[in-house]
Amino acid sequence: MGKNESTEAKTMSGLIYQVSDKPKILTAIILGFQNILTAFSGIVAVPLIIAGIAGLNVVDTAYLVSAALLASGIASIIQSRGFGPKKFRVGVGLPTVMGTDFGFVPPANTIINTMGGGMAGYFGASILGAIFEFVLSFFVKPLMKIFTPVVTGTVIALMGMSMMPVAFDWIGGGVGNPNYGDPMYILVAAIVFLVILLLNRYAKGMLNTAAVMIGIVVGYIISIPLGLIDFSQIASADWIQLPEIARFGIDFNPKFVVPFIAGYLVTVIETVGVMETLGEVTGSHLTSDDIVAGVRGDAVSSALCPFVGSGPAQTFSQNVGLIPLTKCASQFVAIVAGVILILMSLFPKLSTIVSIMPSCVLGGAGILMFGTVAISGIKTLSKVKFTNRNLLIIASSLGIGLGVTFRPDVVAQLPGILSSLFGSGISAGTIVALILSVILKDDPNEAEVD
Numbered sequence: 001m002g003k004n005e006s007t008e009a010k011t012m013s014g015l016i017y018q019v020s021d022k023p024k025i026l027t028a029i030i031l032g033f034q035n036i037l038t039a040f041s042g043i044v045a046v047p048l049i050i051a052g053i054a055g056l057n058v059v060d061t062a063y064l065v066s067a068a069l070l071a072s073g074i075a076s077i078i079q080s081r082g083f084g085p086k087k088f089r090v091g092v093g094l095p096t097v098m099g100t101d102f103g104f105v106p107p108a109n110t111i112i113n114t115m116g117g118g119m120a121g122y123f124g125a126s127i128l129g130a131i132f133e134f135v136l137s138f139f140v141k142p143l144m145k146i147f148t149p150v151v152t153g154t155v156i157a158l159m160g161m162s163m164m165p166v167a168f169d170w171i172g173g174g175v176g177n178p179n180y181g182d183p184m185y186i187l188v189a190a191i192v193f194l195v196i197l198l199l200n201r202y203a204k205g206m207l208n209t210a211a212v213m214i215g216i217v218v219g220y221i222i223s224i225p226l227g228l229i230d231f232s233q234i235a236s237a238d239w240i241q242l243p244e245i246a247r248f249g250i251d252f253n254p255k256f257v258v259p260f261i262a263g264y265l266v267t268v269i270e271t272v273g274v275m276e277t278l279g280e281v282t283g284s285h286l287t288s289d290d291i292v293a294g295v296r297g298d299a300v301s302s303a304l305c306p307f308v309g310s311g312p313a314q315t316f317s318q319n320v321g322l323i324p325l326t327k328c329a330s331q332f333v334a335i336v337a338g339v340i341l342i343l344m345s346l347f348p349k350l351s352t353i354v355s356i357m358p359s360c361v362l363g364g365a366g367i368l369m370f371g372t373v374a375i376s377g378i379k380t381l382s383k384v385k386f387t388n389r390n391l392l393i394i395a396s397s398l399g400i401g402l403g404v405t406f407r408p409d410v411v412a413q414l415p416g417i418l419s420s421l422f423g424s425g426i427s428a429g430t431i432v433a434l435i436l437s438v439i440l441k442d443d444p445n446e447a448e449v450d
Contacts, residue, residue: 157377401429
């Protein structure tokens with residue numbers, strides 16, 4: 001591609017850095033760290049919960065957090081880079097950040113405590129479940145035939161909308177915070193929001209691309225005199241933490257994988273949706289082979305992570321929302337982010353500096369990040385013919401998906417695997433969209449609804 005053609009492509013997509021672009025290393029480090037700040041709380045939250053479930057001591061808990069950063073870095077590189085021949089490729093080759101999803105916490109509790117498998121059973125089940133996901137990847141292609149624009153647009157829009165409660169929980173200070181909703185948290189979040197908004201609208205060059213990180217840094221600094229940051233945690237953190245293989249042991253007893261089957265099935269469905277969203281926001285045309293490679297990337301990463309002490313890996317949707325907001329879709333930047341995560345895992349003091357950041361700081365950025373994902377879906381739907389059939393699919397999927405997001409307790413009593421499949425607003429809405437897309441026959445001659 002010539003220089004003029006490249007410039008034209010960037011102008012049309014609105015991206016400053018395309019997937020194949022390689023920013024200068026300092027720029028890549030700044031943008032990579034921006035991705036890490038966005039995903040950090042999600043990466044470290046699950047290992048902290050797992051440690052609590054298993055009753056681990058402080059030393060083992062700290063190791064789990066370091067292991068999660070290491071595993072996230074390795075998995076992010078695998079998914080972002082992509083490896084192997086086209087037909088058996090592992091990793092979609094688009095910018096992603098990986099980590100363990102909260103959906104795996106309930107089955108982990110079942111394995112560790114109810115079934116008595118402990119941490120060894122948890123990690124063994126993660127690996128066996130990853131093999132199950134890898135097998136499922138071969139059945140994704142038929143699924144892609146019903147991922148029409150009306151389904152894809154609905155799923156992408158739902159993905160952004162369903163993350164809004166997460167953003168507002170961050171703004172409130174985090175779920176379980178005794179001072180949840182303190183006006184001080186809202187003030188910090190509002191400042192972060194405005195800084196990102198104004199830089200994204202009026203700044204040029206690096207100030208525009210790094211708007212989210214600048215906003216978060218501003219929020220972090222403001223939080224210091226407000227007493228929202230406890231620096232004593234940095235002093236108590238170790239200087240170096242080297243990885244260990246199977247520190248907690250690995251038990252491959254097949255019975256432990258049963259609680260994870262539903263979780264991995266949901267992961268496949270959600271990963272397909274995330275890959276579709278990635279293609280949309282990066283301006284990339286993804287084939288069914290690319291989507292399958294993305295699912296394989298999740299599976300292979302989930303099989304590797306337990307060996308270093310981390311749970312199953314899944315692509316984080318919040319980082320997908322970062323792409324249109326920062327106009328950076330560089331694969332190279334995501335790989336640099338993976339390398340930084342690996343380095344942070346070796347130096348706990350460095351990762352602690354980020355981990356003590358108040359959640360309200362991230363909440364201010366979350367509104368814009370998740371909002372841009374929703375808009376990407378609406379943009380896709382704007383190209384859809386609004387027939388009665390398509391309106392029914394969109395309305396039903398968004399209604400059920402958002403309903404489950406806002407009131408998850410309604411479906412908590414569903415029997416067996418149904419409670420897992422419909423326990424997430426994203427998976428519930430996606431399943432409804434796919435089923436209705438098959439059941440409701442498409443008539444190309446059907447007129448649009450006024």
